[in-house]
Amino acid sequence: MAASCAAQPLSSKKQFTHQDTLRGTITPERAWWDVLRYDIAVTPDYATKAIQATNRLTIKVLRPYNKLQIDLQQPLIIDSILLIAKTGNTPLLFQREGNAWFVTMPALTANTIHSLEVKYHGQPREAVHAPWDGGWIWNKDKQGRPWMTVACQGLGASVWYPCKDHQSDEPDNGASLAITVPDTLVAVGNGRLNAKTPNNNGTTTYTWEVKNPINNYNIVPYIGKYVTWHEDFAGEKGKLDCDYWVLDYDQEKAQKQFTQAAKMLKCFEYWFGPYPFYEDGYKLVETPHLGMEHQSAVAYGNGFQNGYLGRDLSGTGWGNKWDFIIVHESGHEWFANNITTNDIADMWVHEGFTNYSETLFTTCEYGVEAGNAYCVGTRELIHNDIPIIGPYGVNREGSDDMYYKGGNLLHTIRQIINNDSSFRTILRGLNKTFYHKMVTSKEVEDYISRRSGIDLSKIFDQYLRTTQIPVLEYSIKGKDLKFRFTNCIKGFGMPLKVKWSNQEKWIHANEEWTIISGNANDTGFSVDRNFYIIVKKAG
Numbered sequence: 001m002a003a004s005c006a007a008q009p010l011s012s013k014k015q016f017t018h019q020d021t022l023r024g025t026i027t028p029e030r031a032w033w034d035v036l037r038y039d040i041a042v043t044p045d046y047a048t049k050a051i052q053a054t055n056r057l058t059i060k061v062l063r064p065y066n067k068l069q070i071d072l073q074q075p076l077i078i079d080s081i082l083l084i085a086k087t088g089n090t091p092l093l094f095q096r097e098g099n100a101w102f103v104t105m106p107a108l109t110a111n112t113i114h115s116l117e118v119k120y121h122g123q124p125r126e127a128v129h130a131p132w133d134g135g136w137i138w139n140k141d142k143q144g145r146p147w148m149t150v151a152c153q154g155l156g157a158s159v160w161y162p163c164k165d166h167q168s169d170e171p172d173n174g175a176s177l178a179i180t181v182p183d184t185l186v187a188v189g190n191g192r193l194n195a196k197t198p199n200n201n202g203t204t205t206y207t208w209e210v211k212n213p214i215n216n217y218n219i220v221p222y223i224g225k226y227v228t229w230h231e232d233f234a235g236e237k238g239k240l241d242c243d244y245w246v247l248d249y250d251q252e253k254a255q256k257q258f259t260q261a262a263k264m265l266k267c268f269e270y271w272f273g274p275y276p277f278y279e280d281g282y283k284l285v286e287t288p289h290l291g292m293e294h295q296s297a298v299a300y301g302n303g304f305q306n307g308y309l310g311r312d313l314s315g316t317g318w319g320n321k322w323d324f325i326i327v328h329e330s331g332h333e334w335f336a337n338n339i340t341t342n343d344i345a346d347m348w349v350h351e352g353f354t355n356y357s358e359t360l361f362t363t364c365e366y367g368v369e370a371g372n373a374y375c376v377g378t379r380e381l382i383h384n385d386i387p388i389i390g391p392y393g394v395n396r397e398g399s400d401d402m403y404y405k406g407g408n409l410l411h412t413i414r415q416i417i418n419n420d421s422s423f424r425t426i427l428r429g430l431n432k433t434f435y436h437k438m439v440t441s442k443e444v445e446d447y448i449s450r451r452s453g454i455d456l457s458k459i460f461d462q463y464l465r466t467t468q469i470p471v472l473e474y475s476i477k478g479k480d481l482k483f484r485f486t487n488c489i490k491g492f493g494m495p496l497k498v499k500w501s502n503q504e505k506w507i508h509a510n511e512e513w514t515i516i517s518g519n520a521n522d523t524g525f526s527v528d529r530n531f532y533i534i535v536k537k538a539g
Helices: 018-024 248-257 260-272 324-331 348-366 368-381 404-417 420-433 441-452 457-465
Strands: 033-045 050-061 067-071 077-084 094-097 100-104 113-122 135-140 146-151 175-182 186-188 192-198 203-210 222-224 226-235 238-247 282-286 298-300 339-341 437-439 471-477 480-486 493-500 503-510 514-517 525-527 534-537
Touching: 018 067, 018 100, 077 094, 175 186, 186 203, 226 248, 226 260, 226 282, 238 248, 238 260, 260 282, 260 324, 260 348, 260 420, 282 324, 298 324, 324 348, 339 348, 348 368, 348 404, 348 441, 368 404, 404 420, 404 441, 404 457, 404 493, 420 441, 437 441, 441 457, 471 525, 503 514
Parallel strands: 033 175, 238 282, 282 298, 339 437, 471 534, 480 503
Antiparallel strands: 033 050, 050 113, 067 100, 077 113, 094 100, 135 146, 146 222, 175 203, 186 222, 192 203, 226 238, 471 480, 480 514, 493 503, 493 525
């Protein structure tokens, strides 16, 4: 998600309920089964803002258990649940507890695969100010025609379809989405179009499919008067299919603006490794909201202009030279969609790295100093209100600082490593090692420390788990420079690139006073601005 659309309101919550635990925890009713695939069929009714739908869940039994938890948010209603089998379908009993539905299961054998078909209907929660709040979006384009989609990161995919609504369990074998719409409209989904089927009743069904695992919240329909064009991108894994879907009257300006996509793909494949979903292709789809990282079908609503709705978030001018939504939301294909955190509390892995993709794209296009300036400029947007990492098990992220502070943490680590070839190898290694996998923040932190050969654990703890920005205190007396870190956790320290005695040098600072000698009576001292610290001259 884009930085200034800092997720649907979860971070402000102070108290947690049983419903939060049901949503955010792998309960016993969730733990015994693994999602293999979702096959969703939905028919929206624009006039009544309602949907009729089914979802067939293919699951693997990890161990026998007698109850299964499915999530579907109110006011949607489940009509029936069938256990599908060759010998006949078995209706299953179920009951609702808030947004969780508990299904009574027959005895199923471990390591067997089964399908459940869930029929449901109702008026899904409407997103009034998407993507800041979540739900189904019932909009009209400039010509008064229906324009519909969904945005549900944070709030959860269960706002519109029944699923195991927890980031830790993606459908291993992908998903399909069959969208039935009036013949006057076009429906777009994730992945590739498998079929366009006229129903001979004034409607057409568009069936889309992704082959790869996919985050629940990334599976969405786009419905409107779309037109499309295709381009091939010569990528690291061969030909990548790139398709662009926009409203008919926006095609000319979109074709001009979307030329940035190829530059983005080239840059990100260089820094992060191959685009993670060649089998499903890459798409940009115009939406009535600002944007979201929907896998293989990135939502775009930035008005075909550079910056963030025309604004440079860094305040340096560099952010107005490229389209924020194309760059940021596509960066999520590597960090969020390829590498996904088990718990939303660790969402900085999604947003911090993707925020830093903006710096890397600026670097690719305009050079290292431009990228550095962009990153440093975004520090003005850091609040240091609460820690970046949130509480686990209750579906709550930490501070919105996961974006800009997360990016500046990575920029600081890049300086500490002091070798862009090594830093690039680490970023590519993360995407290869954790390819299509779920991770914890700690796994990512440990990987970076291990591959860099530097123990960065205290640095991660400082920036991710506290709101304290380290303060480097220093004083100069004669030819001696004296320095230490304050406002830091116990054991904190790191190397710094400084300018002193008319030359650049490296020092290592920690909580203890350190004294080094230079030229007599040289009072000039500064720390490289790329390190995210506060520098204070001691009295």
